[in-house]
Amino acid sequence: MANTIPEKVVNFNVYSDVEKLIGVAGEVTMPDFEAMTETISGAGILGEYESATPGHFSSQSIEIPFRTISDSSFRFLENKGQTIVLRAAQQSYDVAGGKTSVRPLKITIKGTSKGLNLGKVAVGAPTETTATIEILYIKIQENGTTLLELDKLNFIYVINGTDLLEDVRNAI
Template sequence: MSNPIPEKVHSYNVYDDTEKLVGVSAEVTLPTLELMSEAVSGAGMLGEYESPTPGHFGSITMEIPFRTLTDKSFSLLKNKGRSIVLRAAQQSYDVSGGGIRQRGLKITIRGIPKALELGKLAAGTQTETKNTIEVLYLKVEENGKVLLELDKLNSIYIVDGEDLLADVRNLI
């Protein structure tokens, strides 16, 4: 496919390892990644700048929202080292071929349960239950290509297929 115009997510599902998490709400907000940094200043410099440390990120959290309170919310609260996997079909328009094409997106997350917001009870409405996970491992793949792999506990930081911490691991 040449000259694709990325359009939207066509459909997605959320899995707890291999079992589909039924009841997840229509939208899952993906985590924000913010590199840890330190201000650098000194003689011969005009001011300061923030120097990020590759592979070192602040706390990364992700919420898994459910329409209603179910046993799955409590299951995610147990720390069993399971993965959360989001699988999506992303739609693009192929300018050269003149048609709609789909690209696979897979996001794998492992972490520690951090919170369970039970939500609210009201007749005829959703409870808006939310599980919050402290993300320790994150992998983003598109059509099988690794775009990002971050493993905070094993010093793995791969971006667009390049291992950015290989030299660091060899030195220590």
């Protein structure tokens, strides 16, 4: 196993389904993965515990921040599905080789528009406009390898190449 230390994102771009989004601010916060659970208790169980349902997660959303109000931000008010792709260059340090290397990260998100916060207007300041998307699909790839794929509408939940819902789809 290579002795590499993951360090940071060197830079990234944000794309819609058709073009690079101009005017996106400096950071995009990724969604939380909070499993939907059911409390289990009863005969033979000391107390209770939370049982996660595989592939089922609470509502997830992502905000795309813009420096100013622009036509790119208003496309998120259209009543249609939205696709966002984040492409990043991640830096690692190779201890044995004594050099840094870059590996690509691609995050594809599909969903529906939840809203647009126009932000504020102030002299010499960004508006901090944000578009919010409800996530129905997310796929994270590093160096072309799928690390995560979650498709809430098609019963797909893949972690590190393993389809964790294959048995569920086959059963129903």
